Amino acid sequence: MSNKNLAEKIVENIGGKENVQSLTHCMTRLRFVLKNEDKADKEALEKLDIMQVVRGGGQYQIVIGTNVKDVYEEVVKLTGEGNSGKADEGGKEQKLSAKIFNVISGSFTPIIPAILGSGMLKALLQILVSAGVMQSSSGTYAILTAASNAVFYFLPIILGITFGTRMKVNPYISGVIGAALLEPNYTRLLTTAGGQTDFMHIPVVLMDYSSTVFPVILAICTYVLIDRLLKKIIPGVFQVLFVPMLSLMLVVPITLIVFGPFGIYTGTFISNVLTIALGKNAVLTNIVFGFIGIPTVMLGLHWALIPVIINNLSTAGQDFLLPTVQATAYAGAGAALGVFFKTKDIKLKELSFSAFVPAFLTGITEPVIYGVFFKFRRGLLYAMSMSAVAGGLCGIFHIYASQMAGGIMVIPSYTPAVSFAIAMAVAFGGTFLLTYIFGYESAGKDTGTSAGTGSSQESLTVKKTMTAPVKGKVVKLSQVADEVFSSGTLGKGIGVIQASDEILAPADGEVVSVFPTKHAIGIKTEYGAEMIIHIGINTVELNGKYFDIFVREGDKITSGQVIGTVAFDKVKEAGYDTTVMLIVTNTDHFQEVKIMEPGSLKDPVIQVE
Incomplete structure (x- = not known):
């Protein structure tokens, strides 16, 4: 039963909101002062998903457990009663950065299995093709590739739904906003409009939003503000018709007008700076990019680098940036494996190992980023640091790539291969050791044992x-x-x-x-x-x-x-x-x-x- 449904049943069985004189809560229970306790149905309340009902001291107490704050907030919405001074269980507001990180992390939690499954399938396909068991031109390969790519390509839609849920707006409207960024009428403009169009004479810079994360997050944040504003000014009887329509009319254009240029110009700026800097000082440039590489991928800005890498490969037959890009993947794999060996949480072991495999075998980092780094920030810092060290080694050894490929299977395609293997071993091994020795961070809290992803009924084996x-x-x-x-x-x-x-x-x-x-x-x-x-x-x-x-x-x-x-x-x-x-x-x-x-x-x- 959801917190909202539970709150509705509680209010119903205490005699309705008109029977509530006041309401507070403590660490574990709702504390009602009722106008008439005889109107409350104790037997009906005890059949709900609660722990206990206690009467005494002038209060009608309903024991919920440690999630009492969430239920309290829903009850307050229904009754209008409550003491906000006692409603904040922590006694101290979380830092804004922690709140943002936790909301984003929580938005990814429901889709982690899909991301991990897709990453594992990608790894399997690459192994089968490399071993000659499957041809990349076959229909079987195309169908399985579609299965492995779907969650990444349509990530703005899926994330729109989960992030909208976390932000307490209509998740399906949020999903539609994400879908608008991938809809064929828009994507067709990418090839027919020359990279730019307009909306009511306002310039719109076009970009490919597939697999991106932060544009849809910013879009949903805009939707939250617009949804609240519209609900204040539109009468309730008309809201079901006009709030969704106006939200879509406003949010989608704002997203395309504002966030498109941000992605393109920021990504292009990073690409141009790196291209110039590689010619000036390859070692320092690779160190810097090694450090910012993972955040660049998290922001979706890495797509601006791909044309540069492809151009270098097609014109010069070699690229000096891709080895450092691969270092970020190996560092991610090391972080995931470090979490796997460090944690005693069975669910987290499954998650971290599933993220490790595609990153190590094929260089696919999304499962690590969304499954590990969005939850364990200390591991992210370790990976960024060791990526920087490995990037420096790539610059010192003048390592270059001769094809667009990643993972353990294609190490020989990098030159010199032995030096590349050493640099990647530093990224992988260094991050693994740092994570394993010093632990990782879970939702803002240091931990090396049980993280927040485990089952509530899971047994721990420590004493x-x-x-x-x-x-x-x-x-x-x-x-x-x-x-x-x-x-x-x-x-x-x-x-x-x-x-x-x-x-x-x-x-x-x-x-x-x-x-x-x-x-x-x-x-x-x-x-x-x-x-x-x-x-x-x-x-x-x-x-x-x-x-x-x-x-x-x-x-x-x-x-x-x-x-x-x-x-x-x-x-x-x-x-x-x-x-x-x-x-x-x-x-x-x-x-x-x-x-x-x-x-x-x-x-x-x-x-x-």
Whole structure:
């Protein structure tokens, strides 16, 4: 059930929006104050995709879990009630760059299987042709090539749908905007209009948008703004007719007028600069291009280089830029293989290995870019750096290509072949070692184990421990005076009857959230355990009073570190239970979560296997 549907059912079964007096949420649950609790249908609510319903303290609490913020936002849309000050689970806004990167990454996640499958098929076809098993002129080859090329050629359409979904606009209108960039009436202009046409006397520079990424992303961002504006000024009864029509009328021309010139002029500028620079200083030029090569491909600007490379091959029989282009592919392959060996996440192993194979065998980098680099930015930096080193070697050894080909099978076509093999080994091996030794970055967070791509039910095979988050007497979770925690609904854990004002980090890891009211802290360990330190019961109502938390979202912490203090005497005087809970919220990820009997503060209280 989607968050929207769940929110609709919740509102329906609490007596409708007119029965809601106020609404807030904490780390795990929606907290309603209802005008008449008798109008709420508890049995119907418990049949929904929720964890538990709790009544008490003047609140009607619906336990959702750690995704409560998403459901809360949908409920607020329906009821108009909510306290925005308490709705932001992290307590701190993500950086704009991180938000952009995460949205783009999330847009690619649904289509990664198609990209990986296509890349693997491309690799297989090249191997079959190189081995003489299949002829590139055969119908079989043409049909399978169509299957392997489709996802890349029509990427603006597919990405339009997924990116539109992430941006919360109509994904099918977004897909149509992407399709307009590939529609035959437009693409025909590429060959008949001499590279330029006009729209209502405004010049339009024509370009091929197949396989591009960022033009459609910018187009959908424009669509988001126009869609919001149109919905404000067009009456609701007419929106279904006029908003889609006007959106297409405005967004498609804006995209072709603005982003076409950007792609052509920027790409041509890079191409011309590289051509001139290669003649001046081949070593330095190859180092620079080796470093920016992967981002150039990500932006779709590499297409401007292909005519230059083809022209060099056809007129001089050799090209000095293509070897460095290949270095970026080998560096990508090294990054993918490094992630494969570093991670303990089975799903990520499958993804990274599937990206490695086409990059290593054929030089096809899209599966690595979209499947690995858009998720693990540290790996991208490693690959860029080692591509630069390999590019420098290509310049030093005066390596050149004699045909437009890539991958391990065509190393002999580069001259000198041994020097080329050495340079590519540096790009591949260097990136692999850096990724494997120093780890990679997942959605802005360092990790070398479980990344965000794994199944929620996947078992991890590590064995790690956690210590108590505060000094005091450790008690069973079942003894905690809050049935949501005591029932184990949110996961296994322990309670501590505190005897100190200091809050301690239970394990090495990273702070993933600090609730605005400071009563709850989310932590993810280096081995993939996700936990909540929940300070007191119903202390969300204090709105941060008496709490002083020293860490913020994104901070690295070490086991035993003091991460905050609480004036527990004041909390008790205010009438609140001060039991501190430590809950492993992804209990199902592990084969076993053991609750242990500590002998001292430093002894583990929870062990995961």
